[in-house]
Amino acid sequence: MTEQTKPPRILIVGETVFKIHTHYKGFAAYETGYITSSLDAFTGRFTDEPVEIDFMPNHEVSQKFPFTLEELSAWDVIVFSDAPADSFLLAPETLAGELRPNRLRVLGDWVRAGGGFAMIGGWMSFGGFHGKGHWAYSPITELIPATIQPHDDRMETPEGALPRALAAHPLTDGLPREWPDFLGYNRLCDPTGEVLLAFDNGDPLLVVDSRGKGRVAAFTSDLLPHWGSPRFVAWEGYVPFWTGLFQWLAGRPVNRR
DSSP: OOTTTSOOEEEEEEOOEEEEEEEEETTEEEEEEEEEOOOHHHHGGGTTSSOEEEEEEHHHHHHHSOOSHHHHTTOSEEEEESOOHHHHHOOHHHHTTOOOOOHHHHHHHHHHTTOEEEEEOSTTSSSOGGGTTOOTTSGGGGTSSSBOOSSOOEEEEEEEEOEEEOSOOTTTTTSOSSOOOEEEEEOOBSOOSEEEEEETTSOEEEEEEEETTEEEEEEOSOSSTTTSOHHHHHOTTHHHHHHHHHHHHTTOOOOOO
16 A cells, blocks of 8 residues: 555544533532543544544643654644644643743644644634634744634624635535535634635635645634534535545545545
């Protein structure tokens, strides 16, 4: 099996959340808490697809995300999804006062050497909720093919926002012509790459570009609810789209079988 025919290996980083609830019953109160610790609702859809997906949840990023090119070389594509910049910038050693490599600069070097990178939208992506994604002043701006706004960039669209394809491209060719609705997205400005999908108001949904020998993409909505609507998740083009995106980012031919 050659490098071009081998299934690309993808690392998806982020998504998970701890939830703590306080319950009041008259004069008494108690707390409950839990963590969403997997991305099985997404990764389970790709068991029969020509891609291999690994997952690193948000609570592991600070300690486990790679610091070196050698470590990153275990994958062909890195995807950030609903993960804040601070998780990558504030390693435990940094908080203890030690000097450590900036992992986001290392990631940029890895992409320019031939890796693939994508950021997927969410409340902690791009600008994010109250600007807490905190990506606008990070080294990741050198990879994203558009301008990240430093403030809250969420566009909540409970009425549903419909995207349309703007250009022929292997990522959108062969998919159903009509896309389902999205219930929100992050608003990117001044795209510098090729806008393949956009909403009626002109805001981009999918922008792609190259960086050195590598490829990059920004998908401004989510891969699961709530922004990725149930209509999107059930859409017949859902798995073919993501499979093709991962293959393209890895520099492989888009093969939707």
